[in-house]
Amino acid sequence: FAMADVDLSGSAEMGIFGGEGVGGVDIEDQFHTDIDVTFSMSGETDGGLTFGASIDIDESTNGTAFANRTGGGETIFVSGAYGTLTMGETDGALDWAMDEAIIGSALNDDHEHAGYNGNSLLDNRFTGGDDQVARYDYSFGGFAVGVSAEVQNGAAGDDTFGIGATYDGEFGAISYGFGLGYQQNDNGAAADVSATGFSASMSMDNGLSAVFNYTDYDNYMAPATGLGGFAASGGVMVDDHIGVAVGYEFGQFLVAANYGKFDTAAGDMDGYGLVANYDLGGGASLQAGYGKSDFDNGAAADQDRDSYSFGIAMSF
Amino acid sequence: FAMADVDLSGSAEMGIFGGEGVGGVDIEDQFHTDIDVTFSMSGETDGGLTFGASIDIDESTNGTAFANRTGGGETIFVSGAYGTLTMGETDGALDWAMDEAIIGSALNDDHEHAGYNGNSLLDNRFTGGDDQVARYDYSFGGFAVGVSAEVQNGAAGDDTFGIGATYDGEFGAISYGFGLGYQQNDNGAAADVSATGFSASMSMDNGLSAVFNYTDYDNYMAPATGLGGFAASGGVMVDDHIGVAVGYEFGQFLVAANYGKFDTAAGDMDGYGLVANYDLGGGASLQAGYGKSDFDNGAAADQDRDSYSFGIAMSF
Amino acid sequence: FAMADVDLSGSAEMGIFGGEGVGGVDIEDQFHTDIDVTFSMSGETDGGLTFGASIDIDESTNGTAFANRTGGGETIFVSGAYGTLTMGETDGALDWAMDEAIIGSALNDDHEHAGYNGNSLLDNRFTGGDDQVARYDYSFGGFAVGVSAEVQNGAAGDDTFGIGATYDGEFGAISYGFGLGYQQNDNGAAADVSATGFSASMSMDNGLSAVFNYTDYDNYMAPATGLGGFAASGGVMVDDHIGVAVGYEFGQFLVAANYGKFDTAAGDMDGYGLVANYDLGGGASLQAGYGKSDFDNGAAADQDRDSYSFGIAMSF
Numbered sequence: 001f002a003m004a005d006v007d008l009s010g011s012a013e014m015g016i017f018g019g020e021g022v023g024g025v026d027i028e029d030q031f032h033t034d035i036d037v038t039f040s041m042s043g044e045t046d047g048g049l050t051f052g053a054s055i056d057i058d059e060s061t062n063g064t065a066f067a068n069r070t071g072g073g074e075t076i077f078v079s080g081a082y083g084t085l086t087m088g089e090t091d092g093a094l095d096w097a098m099d100e101a102i103i104g105s106a107l108n109d110d111h112e113h114a115g116y117n118g119n120s121l122l123d124n125r126f127t128g129g130d131d132q133v134a135r136y137d138y139s140f141g142g143f144a145v146g147v148s149a150e151v152q153n154g155a156a157g158d159d160t161f162g163i164g165a166t167y168d169g170e171f172g173a174i175s176y177g178f179g180l181g182y183q184q185n186d187n188g189a190a191a192d193v194s195a196t197g198f199s200a201s202m203s204m205d206n207g208l209s210a211v212f213n214y215t216d217y218d219n220y221m222a223p224a225t226g227l228g229g230f231a232a233s234g235g236v237m238v239d240d241h242i243g244v245a246v247g248y249e250f251g252q253f254l255v256a257a258n259y260g261k262f263d264t265a266a267g268d269m270d271g272y273g274l275v276a277n278y279d280l281g282g283g284a285s286l287q288a289g290y291g292k293s294d295f296d297n298g299a300a301a302d303q304d305r306d307s308y309s310f311g312i313a314m315s316f
Numbered sequence: 317f318a319m320a321d322v323d324l325s326g327s328a329e330m331g332i333f334g335g336e337g338v339g340g341v342d343i344e345d346q347f348h349t350d351i352d353v354t355f356s357m358s359g360e361t362d363g364g365l366t367f368g369a370s371i372d373i374d375e376s377t378n379g380t381a382f383a384n385r386t387g388g389g390e391t392i393f394v395s396g397a398y399g400t401l402t403m404g405e406t407d408g409a410l411d412w413a414m415d416e417a418i419i420g421s422a423l424n425d426d427h428e429h430a431g432y433n434g435n436s437l438l439d440n441r442f443t444g445g446d447d448q449v450a451r452y453d454y455s456f457g458g459f460a461v462g463v464s465a466e467v468q469n470g471a472a473g474d475d476t477f478g479i480g481a482t483y484d485g486e487f488g489a490i491s492y493g494f495g496l497g498y499q500q501n502d503n504g505a506a507a508d509v510s511a512t513g514f515s516a517s518m519s520m521d522n523g524l525s526a527v528f529n530y531t532d533y534d535n536y537m538a539p540a541t542g543l544g545g546f547a548a549s550g551g552v553m554v555d556d557h558i559g560v561a562v563g564y565e566f567g568q569f570l571v572a573a574n575y576g577k578f579d580t581a582a583g584d585m586d587g588y589g590l591v592a593n594y595d596l597g598g599g600a601s602l603q604a605g606y607g608k609s610d611f612d613n614g615a616a617a618d619q620d621r622d623s624y625s626f627g628i629a630m631s632f
Numbered sequence: 633f634a635m636a637d638v639d640l641s642g643s644a645e646m647g648i649f650g651g652e653g654v655g656g657v658d659i660e661d662q663f664h665t666d667i668d669v670t671f672s673m674s675g676e677t678d679g680g681l682t683f684g685a686s687i688d689i690d691e692s693t694n695g696t697a698f699a700n701r702t703g704g705g706e707t708i709f710v711s712g713a714y715g716t717l718t719m720g721e722t723d724g725a726l727d728w729a730m731d732e733a734i735i736g737s738a739l740n741d742d743h744e745h746a747g748y749n750g751n752s753l754l755d756n757r758f759t760g761g762d763d764q765v766a767r768y769d770y771s772f773g774g775f776a777v778g779v780s781a782e783v784q785n786g787a788a789g790d791d792t793f794g795i796g797a798t799y800d801g802e803f804g805a806i807s808y809g810f811g812l813g814y815q816q817n818d819n820g821a822a823a824d825v826s827a828t829g830f831s832a833s834m835s836m837d838n839g840l841s842a843v844f845n846y847t848d849y850d851n852y853m854a855p856a857t858g859l860g861g862f863a864a865s866g867g868v869m870v871d872d873h874i875g876v877a878v879g880y881e882f883g884q885f886l887v888a889a890n891y892g893k894f895d896t897a898a899g900d901m902d903g904y905g906l907v908a909n910y911d912l913g914g915g916a917s918l919q920a921g922y923g924k925s926d927f928d929n930g931a932a933a934d935q936d937r938d939s940y941s942f943g944i945a946m947s948f
Contacts, residue, residue, distance in 0.1 A: 005915070005948035006640040006669070008322040010357045012369035014392040014403040014450075030467050031448040033404045035371050035390040037322070037355050039669050041642045041948035046913030051946050053644035055667050074667040076646040078916075078944060087646040088665045132663040134646075151662050281362030283321070284394075312394060314367050316321035316357035324638040326673045328685035330708040330719040330766075346783050347764040349720045351687050351706040353638070353671050597678030599637070600710075628710060630683050632637035632673035 007040045015287075015311010017108040022230065022305050032107050032309060049080040053088075083138030089131045093148035094181030094215075095119040096135060097164025098199040101213040101243030103256035104275035106289020108309030111273025114228025114293035115260035117213065117241045121220060122183040122195050124150065126158040135162075142168045148183070160185040173205040187219065194218045207250050213243035213260070227262065228269055230295040230303055237265040252279040267296025283315045323356045331603075331627010333424040338546065338621045348423050348625060365396040369404075399454035405447045409464035410497030410531075411435040412451060413480025414515040417529040417559030419572035420591035422605020424625030427589025430544025430609035431576035433529065433557045437536060438499040438511050440466065442474040451478075458484045464499070476501040489521040503535065510534045523566050529559035529576070543578065544585055546611040546619055553581040568595045583612025599631040639672045647919075647943010649740040654862065654937050664739050664941060681712040685720075715770030721763045725780035726813030726847075727751040728767060729796025730831040733845040733875030735888035736907035738921020740941030743905025746860025746925035747892035749845065749873045753852065754815040754827050756782065758790040767794075774800045780815070792817045805837040819851065826850045839882050845875035845892070859894065860901055862927040862935055869897040884911040899928025915947040
């Protein structure tokens with residue numbers, strides 16, 4: 001019976017969103033609907049290795065997720081006593097090691113403002129990238145270490161390598177975690193691009209939690225289309241990033257705020273996000289979110305944008 | 317165990333179809349194969365609200381069904397004692413309230429001729445539409461009422477609002493239903509577009525059933541690509557529509573016929589459909605269908621087309 | 633409960649591949665990841681006919697698998713005492729009857745070199761083709777017979793018909809099978825295209841197995857884009873094909889080799905493939921593969937290419 005090995009999970013959202021885009025262009029208040037399905041497959045070899053794969057259809061562009069040699073929305077792994085090897089659209093070692101400075105959820109991801117950093121800037125971003133990362137990680141006690149690689153597909157391509165380490169522990173009523181990561185891209189004839197990041201997070205039994213993030217970039221240039229929704233930032237050199245998030249959970253409620261800032265050659269790109277979530281139980285929650293983003297834009301006029309959303313999110 | 321909340325259903329068809337297109341162009345007799353999969357998700361909050369979502373992959377264009385903020389093939393709902401809120405690619409209130417004048421099934425939907433009206437002409441048809449309808453409906457006794465909205469996504473867009481009501485009852489061996497709906501589109505600078513429709517349906521214990529449909533349109537212009545497969549009807553004003561269907565079920569058989577007519581500024585666009593279905597049990601049925609469509613085409617030469625199909629349909 | 637009738641199965645692969653393309657162009661050693669999901673649906677009529685459908689998402693191009701009247705990745709069947717009727721992207725009768733000269737698996741299908749013949753050259757290859765084959769087959773004792781058709785969709789299209797027969801038996805510790813097939817395409821105004829093929833296969837209890845293949849072509853011209861990855865072979869007439877494969881299974885291991893050759897108007901196009909598979913149990917296996925392809929290329933310089941892959945394949 002094949003169903004034993006392939007499981008389905010899903011999510012859906014409905015609500016409204018709106019805001020103001022760059023240049024004061026109004027984003028009409030309108031409906032938001034979204035739906036997603038993930039296939040999760042798992043098995044075990046006679047020797048006791050576990051293996052599996054999953055594909056998130058939402059991450060796929062026009063059904064190409066199932067194409068050969070592309071990583072769109074798919075991960076595949078083998079895991080045993082000596083660690084786990086994962087390939088596909090998975091986190092590079094930097095992103096894997098670091099906790100992102102964000103807490104809570106919003107339908108429209110409003111709280112992922114222009115100053116927010118998903119820590120994956122060096123994943124799938126260079127010539128010859130096809131979203132296929134290979135990462136090996138191994139944990140022992142509270143420690144875990146990971147190394148990752150993304151290799152070129154053509155002679156002109158660039159390889160990316162990464163290494164990361166995490167430590168998780170508890171101190172009385174406080175759980176805490178630290179992450180440290182380094183990722184480097186061999187940028188063809190140009191100087192190597194690298195990122196070095198550190199994160200610290202903690203959560204307390206009383207419902208308080210916080211995350212801190214810092215990443216130093218060398219020779220990282222924002223893609224031509226720009227960073228964080230600001231087209232004007234295309235081709236701008238990024239120096240470093242700092243991010244912080246705090247959250248408080250009480251009863252069914254979670255309220256959280258985060259702030260983040262990229263320091264670039266054209267000035268600061270920063271923003272803050274606010275969310276309130278109410279857990280309805282059974283997989284449903286009400287979610288309200290707001291985010292505001294600013295870009296100094298060098299000698300030109302500052303740019304900003306904001307957005308909000310409100311509605312119900314469901315997981316199945 | 318995730319499977320508890322995500323169910324799969326499917327359908328498949330195989331057979332042949334053929335006919336004659338507009339201008340006497342022969343449609344070669346050829347194979348028809350089709351397959352579909354629908355994901356249905358459901359849950360319940362701690363407070364007793366039910367919620368869920370479904371996505372019909374077939375309705376998706378090139379895998380975009382899972383894209384954010386589009387309604388392709390997806391519906392999402394929350395339901396409780398105070399009614400049901402549904403968002404996504406769902407019926408506007410007019411379509412929700414009215415029974416369509418069609419009975420039985422055909423592989424090639426031959427019986428959905430040019431005179432057939434799905435009652436959704438004012439859904440997702442105007443500037444800024446993205447197939448995201450929100451509808452609230454509430455039922456009490458035999459009555460149900462619904463209101464719907466589709467909102468603009470840009471400054472130049474148009475909002476559509478709708479309201480509908482239904483009443484279902486029984487009189488001896490006869491079950492009957494009535495539907496009444498109104499939908500209006502704020503057509504930018506031009507005059508508002510509206511539709512007012514009424515439907516009546518009945519089915520008798522002896523296997524006879526019938527549906528009647530009438531809709532009056534104000535300022536509704538057929539899309540530039542035409543209505544009902546007649547490109548020549550592009551941009552023609554539609555005055556009203558009338559439709560009627562009768563069916564008779566005996567043993568494993570169902571035979572049905574329907575007739576419908578749009579009254580347009582370029583004359584009548586009408587057609588009839590004939591189907592015979594034989595239920596094989598277990599979800600399979602044999603289906604034969606035929607449809608013929610005519611368009612007066614104003615001062616120009618009349619146009620017509622017809623098609624037939626025959627084969628087996630399966631539901632899983 | 634809808635899940636009773638729709639089953640999911642899946643597969644995934646991760647590893648590396650590389651090689652050398654036509655003209656000595658290096659194929660960079662790089663990652664290979666792939667994932668696939670298949671939906672299988674089944675039912676039974678009250679009269680005892682079984683029916684079903686399946687769709688392999690991987691075979692679909694950009695989500696069009698679910699489109700009406702195309703056969704991308706889907707098959708639909710009805711089966712009873714009088715045989716099985718299958719429609720969709722299924723084998724024509726020639727391909728259905730013949731065992732392909734290939735044993736074992738490789739992530740990158742390296743062993744499907746330019747001299748390998750999948751025996752489907754006359755399926756979905758002519759004007760008006762839409763990948764919709766209809767095949768009827770019937771088995772009695774060790775014999776089975778099949779007939780297939782692919783019909784034109786437009787006036788300029790060509791029909792393809794096929795017929796095949798197989799016989800399977802056992803002789804002491806040897807299982808053997810024979811297949812014979814013929815397929816013909818009515819090539820518009822040009823001369824009919826046809827293929828006549830024969831295959832023989834055997835496997836012994838000691839783990840040895842072998843397959844032999846021969847196909848004679850009449851008026852079959854390689855497609856304009858070329859055959860077997862050699863663009864230079866576009867439009868070249870193919871005379872016949874011969875293929876042979878041998879394999880040996882011992883314990884968890886399978887090693888296999890195959891050789892195949894197309895005799896064309898521009899000389900031989902041949903190649904060989906080597907695979908080693910190790911079964912890890914539970915649906916996982918290690919797979920190494922290599923393939924080399926050569927094309928005489930008429931009066932021009934010979935062309936060749938090779939590739940290898942290694943990794944883990946999983947089935948769920």
